[in-house]
Amino acid sequence: MTYCVGLLLNAGMVMLSxxxxxxxxxxxxxxxxxxxxxxxxxxxxxxxxxGSLSVTQTTMAxxxxxxDDKDASGETSIMMAPTMLKAAEIIGSTLASVKQDIDxxxxxxKVSTSASMIVGCQRRGGAMRMxxxxxxxxxxxxxxxxxxxxxxxxKYGKPILDRVVTMATSLxxxxxxxxxxxxxxxxxxxxxxxxLDMAVIEEGACRVTMRKRIEKKDPDFARMSEAxxxxxxxxxxxxxxxxxxxxxxx
Amino acid sequence: MTYCVGLLLNAGMVMLSxxxxxxxxxxxxxxxxxxxxxxxxxxxxxxxxxGSLSVTQTTMAxxxxxxDDKDASGETSIMMAPTMLKAAEIIGSTLASVKQDIDxxxxxxKVSTSASMIVGCQRRGGAMRMxxxxxxxxxxxxxxxxxxxxxxxxKYGKPILDRVVTMATSLxxxxxxxxxxxxxxxxxxxxxxxxLDMAVIEEGACRVTMRKRIEKKDPDFARMSEAxxxxxxxxxxxxxxxxxxxxxxx
Numbered sequence: 369m370t371y372c373v374g375l376l377l378n379a380g381m382v383m384l385s386x387x388x389x390x391x392x393x394x395x396x397x398x399x400x401x402x403x404x405x406x407x408x409x410x411x412x413x414x415x416x417x418x419g420s421l422s423v424t425q426t427t428m429a430x431x432x433x434x435x436d437d438k439d440a441s442g443e444t445s446i447m448m449a450p451t452m453l454k455a456a457e458i459i460g461s462t463l464a465s466v467k468q469d470i471d472x473x474x475x476x477x478k479v480s481t482s483a484s485m486i487v488g489c490q491r492r493g494g495a496m497r498m499x500x501x502x503x504x505x506x507x508x509x510x511x512x513x514x515x516x517x518x519x520x521x522x523k524y525g526k527p528i529l530d531r532v533v534t535m536a537t538s539l540x541x542x543x544x545x546x547x548x549x550x551x552x553x554x555x556x557x558x559x560x561x562x563x564l565d566m567a568v569i570e571e572g573a574c575r576v577t578m579r580k581r582i583e584k585k586d587p588d589f590a591r592m593s594e595a596x597x598x599x600x601x602x603x604x605x606x607x608x609x610x611x612x613x614x615x616x617x618x
Numbered sequence: 619m620t621y622c623v624g625l626l627l628n629a630g631m632v633m634l635s636x637x638x639x640x641x642x643x644x645x646x647x648x649x650x651x652x653x654x655x656x657x658x659x660x661x662x663x664x665x666x667x668x669g670s671l672s673v674t675q676t677t678m679a680x681x682x683x684x685x686d687d688k689d690a691s692g693e694t695s696i697m698m699a700p701t702m703l704k705a706a707e708i709i710g711s712t713l714a715s716v717k718q719d720i721d722x723x724x725x726x727x728k729v730s731t732s733a734s735m736i737v738g739c740q741r742r743g744g745a746m747r748m749x750x751x752x753x754x755x756x757x758x759x760x761x762x763x764x765x766x767x768x769x770x771x772x773k774y775g776k777p778i779l780d781r782v783v784t785m786a787t788s789l790x791x792x793x794x795x796x797x798x799x800x801x802x803x804x805x806x807x808x809x810x811x812x813x814l815d816m817a818v819i820e821e822g823a824c825r826v827t828m829r830k831r832i833e834k835k836d837p838d839f840a841r842m843s844e845a846x847x848x849x850x851x852x853x854x855x856x857x858x859x860x861x862x863x864x865x866x867x868x
Contacts (some may be wrong), residue, residue, distance in 0.1 A: 523773030527802040531847060532854050540863045547859060552777040566862070580862060588860035595857045597781060603849025604782050609797060610838035612816070612830060613790045 369559035370401060372416035372518030373549055375485040375542045376498040376510040378535050380490040380570040382576070384544040384550055385416045386520075388561030403566040406461030407448060408575035411491040413455060414445055414567055418520035419483030419503070419531055426466045429482070431459065452489045452497040456507055459487055484519045492574050524556040525549030539568055544592075547582075551593050564589075603613070619809040620651060620770035622666035623791045623799055624736040626748040626760040628785050630820040630827070631738040632792040634800055635666045636770075638811030652815040655677055655685070655697060661741040663696055663705060664817055668770035669733030669753070676716045677733070681709065702739045702747040706757055709737055714755030734769045742824050774806045775799030789818055794842075796858035797832075801843050814839075 372385040385401040401420060404414040417424035417590045442448045449455040456521065463483060471480050485501040498510040500517040510517050515535045519525065544564065547597050553560050568578040580590050622635040622675045635651040649671060656662040667674035692698045699705040713733060721730050735751040747798065748760040750767040760767050765785045768776065778799050793816065803810050818828040832839050 383699070448728065451635025493834075513806045521773075523771075523806070524777055526806045527774055527777070528850070528854075530806050531850055540859070541854075542864050544854065544857060547862065548854070548857075556773070556780050582862060586862070588862045592857055592859050592862070596853065599849070599857065600778070600781055603846065603853060604791075604798070605777075606624065607794060607842055607845045609794050609842050612797065612836070612838045612842070613793050614833060615746050 370418040371518070371522065371525060371550060371553045371557075371560045372401060372418055372486055372520055373516060373518045373525065373529070373546050374414075374488050374498050374510070375533060375537070375546060376488070376496060376535070377515060377517045377537050377539065377542050378532075378571065379539045380568060380573075381414070381490075381496055381498060382546050383404075383414050383416055383486070383487065383488050383569070384537065384546040385552070385564050385565050386550065386560045387565060387611050388559065389421050389469070398561075399561070400565065402567060404567065404574050404579070405431075407447060408572055410494065411447060411489075412569055412574050412576060413452075413489040414569060414576065415489060415517065416486040416488075416521065417483060418485070420470070420481035423463070423470055423481050423483040424485070425462045426461075426470070430462050430466065431433060434462075452491060452494060455489060455500065456487055456497070456499040459499075459540075460501045460505035460507050463501060463503065467503055486517050486519055488569060490569065490571075490574050496518070496569075496571055506525045517566055521553055521557050521560050524546075524553040526604060528552060539570070543568065546588070548596055551589075559574075559581060562589075620730050621768070621772065621775060621803045621807075621810045622651060622667040622668055622736055622770055623768045623772075623775065623779070623796050624666060624760070625766045625787070625796060626738070626785070627765060627783075627787050627789065627792050628744060628817060628821065628824075629789045629792075631664070631740075631748060631791065632796050633664050633666055633736070633738050633817045633819070634793075634796040635815050636800065636810045637811065637815060639671050644700060648811075648813070650815065652738055652817060654817065654829070655681075655827055656796050656825050657697060659742065660740075660776075660824055660825050661697060662819055662826060663702075663737060664819060664826065665709065665740040666738075666769065667733060668735070670731040672679065672715050673713070673720055673731050674735070676720070677709075677713045677735075680712050680716065680800060682700070684708070684712075684727055685739060702741060702744060705739060706737055706747070706749040706751065709735065710751045710755035710757050711751075713751060713753065716850040717753055724767050731766040733843050736767050736769055738819060740819065740821075740824050746819070748822060771803055771810050774803040778802060789808070789820070797839070797842060801839075801846060812839075814846065 562584040812834040
């Protein structure tokens, strides 16, 4: 499985993904799930992927092919699309058509594939946009009310995001929230694994301003993870449940 | 949906369930999901239920019928079963057969039902046992390595349990952990809702020693919830991500 999260903040976007893929527990591998398309200063499109690797890889390959095509147009290439909404539509329809093609091949074995994506993007002069693209190609967008989007094993890491992330959150706090959300997921679900890929896209820059692969032995991650664990345990110790815990005869 | 959790601690068992059931968002109702069968001092069996209400209610009705049957035996009545393992088998096979009956009726609409249960039980002279019963009637048991079992929307509330619960956890801390686990779930998933039902079964007592319905306006729950929120936010504020957050050119 996978866990990916994207934060849409006033100051910019934070994108974080794990890298583990598996097809049964005896076949665990590490694959990149973060893809960046950029023309620095003009346009940046960052895509996080979850789901069937054959679907996501083929989708990325077709998107790249469409960009490199000499007959590319704003209808086919996400790097020429007139708006980021149009880019999301191209990604969505490419994903849906790849899924259809692969499902047709899989029909005999009664298996169907599935994949979803988070797209964080901005073009010069436009607003930052962040979309969650479903396997069927339709999508939803991050808003002020829900300034983060998640795909894959998203439930373990949602409580911390619900509590601390708003659009006014700083980029540094956004990275911290995304990393702690990932930390909770890593602890509770073996199928999500290090290393992690993190990218920060500052508002208006139209380029990835920071990109980092965080390895398993990263001392900063280990320190953060332990500090968070201690903070939770301390908090737990000091909380009382009052009358709820009174052991009285029923 | 539902969230239920059971903790198997050296000092006793803690059982907690929400009460919300829904069939679409315009039809949300409150039903009890915790059922207690006891012969105080002799035998206690507490059951938490998740899934299709028609399945869980019919299962509970059949279990009760089997207990009241004048021909009841250790093969059919959970209150006469010679061991708690046998009681779990009776519950599992009743659940599976109810599911089959109802699925047969549902076949025309190509819908299938599902339900699962947590059973925390002890008989005089025996050890406490806790089982998670799957829709097909098979089950797993809580162990020293995994001293808690969850059904329903279990992912949001798992990280806190992973961090603080061991078999050595006290009954008070166990209740606190279960309540905080529920609190995280309530905040992140609208389909899980107050009031809550909590029961504590002290080791050896073979009866429910504490049972409480925690209402939406419970001041102790509100206080605990807010204290936990503050502890998380304080912890979050004081943690640093070190070099991981360095904004450097890529």
